[in-house]
Amino acid sequence: MTVAKQKVLALSGDEAVAYAVKQSDVDVIAAYPITPQTIIVERLSEYVHNGEVETEFLCVESEHSALTACLTAAAVGARAFTATASAGLALMHEILYVTSGCRAPVVMAVANRALSAPINIHCDHSDTMVERDSGWIQIYTENSQEAYDSIIQAFKIAENPEILLPVIVGLDGFFLSHTLENVKILPDETVKNFLGVRRFPSVKNHEGKLVPFRLDPENPLTIGPLDLYDYYFEHKRQQEEAMRRASEIIKQVHEEYANISGRRYGDGLIEAYRMEDAEIATVCLGSTAGTVKTVVDKLRYRGVKAGLLRIRTFRPLPVKEITAALENVKVLGVMDRACSFGGFGGPVFHEIRHILYDAPTHPHVANYIYGLGGRDMSYMLINQIYQDLQKILETNRIEKLVQFIGLRE
Amino acid sequence: MSDWKFTVKEIAEKPELFSSGHRACAGCVPATVHRLVLKAARGPVIATHATGCIEVSSTIYPYTSWKIPWIHTAFENAAANASGIEAALKVLRKKGRIKNEKVDVIAFAGDGGTYDIGIQALSGAVERGHDFLYVLYDNEAYMNTGIQRSGGTPHGAWTTTSPAGKVIPGKPQFKKPIADIMVAHEIPYVATASPYYWKDLIAKARKGLEIEGPAFLHVIAPCTRGWRFPPEKGIEISRVMVETCIFPLWEAVDGEYRLSPPSKLIALKPEKKKPIKEYLKIQGRFRHLFTAEHEHVIEELQEVIDKRWKRLLKKCGMA
Incomplete structure (x- = not known):
């Protein structure tokens, strides 16, 4: 084609x-x-x-x-x-x-x-x-x-x-x-x-007859019945x-x-941006990725091994692909544009940290909750996250596992 | 309007689209109502159902009583279900993706799914003018969850959420005039029906199907468990409801009210109108009203019935 x-x-x-x-x-x-x-x-x-x-x-x-x-x-x-x-x-x-x-x-x-x-x-x-x-x-x-x-x-x-x-x-x-x-x-x-x-597709109806899966007067099908234990x-x-x-x-x-x-978004599930040899990386969803890519480019220009993993398909969660993409990362920052009140970090953080439990290598994983209610996620703030990740890489310890970023504290 | 004439034999010989074998209670009038409505089918039909007692008792997987395509999605959206079905049939027929024939759409819902939680979807669907028949089978309470009061429960009735208490004897409010509310939507056809007058019911269902645009059929459907009467009494009760004028039979074609024969007879011979006590005494849900302390509730109910009946006669030009 x-x-x-x-x-x-x-x-x-x-x-x-x-x-x-x-x-x-x-x-x-x-x-x-x-x-x-x-x-x-x-x-x-x-x-x-x-x-x-x-x-x-x-x-x-x-x-x-x-x-x-x-x-x-x-x-x-x-x-x-x-x-x-x-x-x-x-x-x-x-x-x-x-x-x-x-x-x-x-x-x-x-x-x-x-x-x-x-x-x-x-x-x-x-x-x-x-x-x-x-x-x-x-x-x-x-x-x-x-x-x-x-x-x-x-x-x-x-x-x-x-x-x-x-x-x-x-x-x-x-x-x-x-x-x-x-x-x-x-x-x-x-x-x-x-x-x-x-x-x-054909499905079996209540009489055991194969019928097309749709409401069709010629092939009656009951959809949405009571379905018990x-x-x-x-x-x-x-x-x-x-x-x-x-x-x-x-x-x-x-x-x-x-x-x-002629257009591709990674493999359709995830998009790994400059991840080949990345030591520090972020994970994010949606439009923020555009700004993150600019920050990554600037960091790369300065010799920092930075990358971005954008999750395009969040459900089903591409576990295998995410695991492979994060294989060599040492410090990871997961960005959440949602809050799970009373939970342990934001929803994307839950998923990513959970996936990494079984990964052969365990990077440090920190969570950054940002941009609620349309708060702008600027170049400066993203840069701040990468500085934080860099610090974690150097000190080998995370001071704050879950942070809110870009708001009045 | 419909010139469809039918005999008992023809109705008996028509295939049962709502088959036996369902798990409704012995003496379930709502099940009979469904069977009768489907006897009015004039060709292919797709039915949809709000959550409710007939929905659950007729479709326990992997069994079904429905010999026509049928879908249930939730409680409050039977009319929205019908909207989607009707729209899809229309456009798919136009595009030649399904057979080019008229398929009727019927939405069934109980009183909870109509008076209360489903009224928004119903009002929206008829305002949009979808061509479908909405059948309200009214057993006057949330029977599926075990007899809780709804907007369709009559004044004074005992339910588990309007108990016959020492201070408040049953439901304090009166039944919402749902069919009049539907007439106020200026839809082409609204009617009330009782399964005792089954030929009238089938004829009205047929009219509802034949008419272009939304049609609303309000069928009273006594519930043996919820109203507290013996299983064999349901059809009789649905007659007494008409005779006492607590549930008069009428239809409104393009907003023009007209009494149906059983109620018209009472309008012409007012002495035939029975007092409401005769209706109340044959059910357990009103038993607490027959005490010196609570008798005033019966009077209140009678007053409202009389007032509503008068108003209806006026609308029918018979006052």
Whole structure:
């Protein structure tokens, strides 16, 4: 396959997401406006009202109904999309589990935003971190280009008959959602061919007959039944197995997409930036990685062996890939844009430190909680983290395991 | 409007879309209501259900009573389920991805899933104008969790969260006029039905399916366990409810109220209207009202029934 000729448009992250949805032949969109996701639903409404897409757009009365309608639409066989943020995602919480449990391949963009109270409309990852156990694949993007690319990939991942899991694509609120960027756009036909139409695996119905997995009057199927201690556990296990399979599928889809677009984000799961011989490194998610890369470049220029590991796919957690990428690191700083109140550090810290328990080498691992409620993560602050890591490397001890960074103490 | 005529034999011969073998209680009227509603099917149907007693008792995995495609997602969103199904059918048919035929969509929910936790999704779905039939099977309390009061529980009734206490004798509030609330949404079809008048019920369900846009069918569904009556009495009680005018039968087509025959008969012959006591005394949930101390509650209830009945007659142009 050859890389397609692409046009460049100046789009905000939200607009890039909407554009990707427009090209993905989505059948049903159900959404409710919430800052900083609003531009997504505004653009999609324009596409629908101008007849640019063949999509049923449901302007529902709540996020709870938005995700519900996407779930049942997907159960009928539709390609379904929604978008939300913060409180909207929290209101969907119940249905997130129902969606993954019903194996409905819904794709959702989340313009990451802080949770109330106090109310705050700006970026952090508290909203999606709450949902990390909800059975959704989670992809965090670094820029609007990646948000565009990831939405298209997400449909292909979610709808893979081996997977059938819903996908969240996160883009940092305002930093990406509202910031204009040059975004390369694939031709409509290329996206259409890449995605194709939904295929349905066969499942056994209550009469033991093999039927397509969808609500089809010719092949009745009961979806979402009462499932007690005699079968529920097996069904949950199947979800976990689908998650495990998803890692490979995410990599494959990412690679296929790279072949038509020319764009790669690491291996689709993680992106190791200047990690080959890195002694000190940070781990982060989302748009912060862009600034971190600049800091790493500067440090490298000065001869410091610094690196960055950006986790693109947080669920399923790429354990093998993370372990391999951190093999030679001596001091690691894990950056969390969310707080686990009363826990031992932030959620990403929990995961990374946990992975390293079984690693052949044990680096020092410190946690930096930053940027809550949209607090800017500047070049200076990131540089400060690397100085801290350098100090740990030299003294061979961590003074403070979990720190809040960039706030009044 | 529907010109569908049917005989008992035809109904008996129609396939059972809600099959026997479910685990509902002996004498469960809600189960009968589901069976009757599905007898009105005119072609392919997809059903969805709010969490509730029939949802759980009809789908214990790996068994199901549903011979049609069926989905349950949660408690408060039956109407949102229907919205997604209807939208998907519409667009997939347009794109030629499914057979080009009309598929009816029915959402079932109990009183908890309609009056209380589900009213937001219901209001939103009908405002958007989805083409579906919403069937409220009203057994007047949260029976699935063991008889807790809902917005549909009548005044004075005992439930486990409105107990017949020494100070407060049952539920202090009155039943929410849910069907009128639906009429106020200006949807094309709203009706009430009782399983005793089963032909009326089936005909109304059919109208709800045939009409373009949202239709709301409020079916009273006595619960043997929750209302405290013997299992064989449910259908009889659903008759007395109409005779006492605590649950009159009517339909509103495009907002125009019209009494259905059993209630119209009472409107024409007011002497046929039975006092509410006759209804209350055949159920255990009102037993505590038949004491000198609490008798005033019966009077209060009668007053409200009379007031609402008068108001309904006015709406039907029969006052």
